[in-house]
Amino acid sequence: MADRDEEQILYDTIAEGSSQYWNEEEGNEDPNQYLNEEGNVERDAEGNEEGNDEEEASGNGRPSAPAQAAKNFVCHSGWVVRDNVPVSKVCWRRTRARGGDDSFVPESEKEMLWTTMLETFTLPAGTENIVKHWTLKKMAEQFQTFKGDLYRKYILKGQTPNFDVFSKLRDHWDEFVAYKTGQQGQAMMERNKENAAKKKYHHHLGSGGYSVAMPKWEEMEASLLERGIEPATAKWPDRSKFWFYAHGGTLNPGDGSLVFSDQIREAANRLTDAVEASSQGTFRPDREKDELSLALQTPEHPGRTRGKGVIPWKMGFKEDIHTYKSRMRSKRDTEAKIADLEYRISSYELSMQEEVAQKVDERMAAHRSHDPQPYIPPPMVSPSGNRSSCASTG
Known part of the structure; x- marks a missing residue:
């Protein structure tokens, strides 16, 4: 540590x-x-x-x-x-x-x-x-x-x-x-x-913590699968979906879609995007630098593992324990930072484009509501029977 x-x-x-x-x-x-x-x-x-x-x-x-x-x-x-x-x-x-x-x-x-x-x-x-x-x-x-x-x-x-x-x-x-x-x-x-x-996000766990809540969440997902409904979290990493559930998120029993409050809406949307980016290969998770850390936009704290409890990384990321002293970690860390930066920039550019488009639409609407339509005179037509003053070039 x-x-x-x-x-x-x-x-x-x-x-x-x-x-x-x-x-x-x-x-x-x-x-x-x-x-x-x-x-x-x-x-x-x-x-x-x-x-x-x-x-x-x-x-x-x-x-x-x-x-x-x-x-x-x-x-x-x-x-x-x-x-x-x-x-x-x-x-x-x-x-x-x-x-x-x-x-x-x-x-x-x-x-x-x-x-x-x-x-x-x-x-x-x-x-x-x-x-x-x-x-x-x-x-x-x-x-x-x-x-x-x-x-x-x-x-x-x-x-x-x-x-x-x-x-x-x-x-x-x-x-x-x-x-x-x-x-x-x-x-x-x-x-x-x-x-x-x-602290921006507050969990809704009881006194039993994650160890008591996890079986209930797994039972909820299993109930949907038994009825032929795929949960929206089916392809999510455990850490990501457990964090989502622990902070008040759940699944719609009718169609398995995500249900969450405004308090975690921003994080839930980013988490969905991060999981999608991971599945498409545009983001590569690396131990604690995974979809959840990307969505929360804060690094993981040594000594605890969000989505799993107050446990050290060697237990929270035990499937990656062989990478702790790997010589490739530095290279992967750099690549992960670049991928993270690219993801943040693209997300920022998209949000800015949407904001600019919205402001332009608002300005145009306001302009149309306050300014009268300009008068456009009818086209000039020569009176019937009068010869044109312009010489024929034909």
């Missing part, structure tokens, strides 16, 4: 709205409900944690099966991080730009969090490392989201939590409030707001 550190990526992820936990505006749950009166993780009806569910992991390390156990795993990771990490910690990891020795979560504490997870869940052999990596990134996101909720629920309203109920917040609350209301904390929130404002 580039020099950009993981903490900044996580802040960007949260700012862009990809955090899907305990967002009041989306009607999700209160983050405090998972803590009992002592501020610890709630147990089940028998007083025990749901224990030793065996998980399967997807390619990026996210637990995926069985479905209920996978959901429990994600929820449980949130309980563990809120129950054990003081809210006074500013950063999940040490960075050059932020914080002193006690402002980030130390590696020893992260190991303790992971060990706590393994007390409840059993993983298939050979998956522990990748699941651990995914889980710690998810915990970082959940931790920042939890602190954001506390800020909105209490600090902005000038209130304080009931420490008799949430005793684990008591010793760290004043420090947390001081940071959030201080210059450094306010500057960080302002940067996050600026990042959020730059």
Whole structure:
């Protein structure tokens, strides 16, 4: 990954709205409900944690099966991080730009969090490392989201939590409030707001993310095919159509045509053009420089793969992993830039031609409506019986 550190990526992820936990505006749950009166993780009806569910992991390390156990795993990771990490910690990891020795979560504490997870869940052999990596990134996101909720629920309203109920917040609350209301904390929130404002397209995924939504989209396409209807996305790359569906696009159940809102109309039209250009050979996709990146007109960000989730390129573009160190990449990159530039220029020229033609038509219409028709006199005809004054040359 580039020099950009993981903490900044996580802040960007949260700012862009990809955090899907305990967002009041989306009607999700209160983050405090998972803590009992002592501020610890709630147990089940028998007083025990749901224990030793065996998980399967997807390619990026996210637990995926069985479905209920996978959901429990994600929820449980949130309980563990809120129950054990003081809210006074500013950063999940040490960075050059932020914080002193006690402002980030130390590696020893992260190991303790992971060990706590393994007390409840059993993983298939050979998956522990990748699941651990995914889980710690998810915990970082959940931790920042939890602190954001506390800020909105209490600090902005000038209130304080009931420490008799949430005793684990008591010793760290004043420090947390001081940071959030201080210059450094306010500057960080302002940067996050600026990042959020730059986000043009917002997805409509639920808490399960792409992993839960993809089977539903595939079922929708299969239903059309069973009725002899070809979906408009039939020849689209998975990444392109999954991005389209995730951002509110769908298919007309009657004819399989694209259905989308005005919010993504521009991107959807460009995406259709890009897929068509690729099929005709006028545009050649190359790993992350594909139809979706061309349509969105922004480069892919290392560490996440649009249309697939917050997963690294080596997982998002695993079919192209053999090209990562290829000597031909530089040449292909140059060719892709040229093709991209040609496509943009042709699109711009076409839009300019349409705009000029429209303005000319408007000017002509306005001119005709305001100026009277010029008087055209009848042609001159010699009176009958009079000889012409012009000598005959015949």
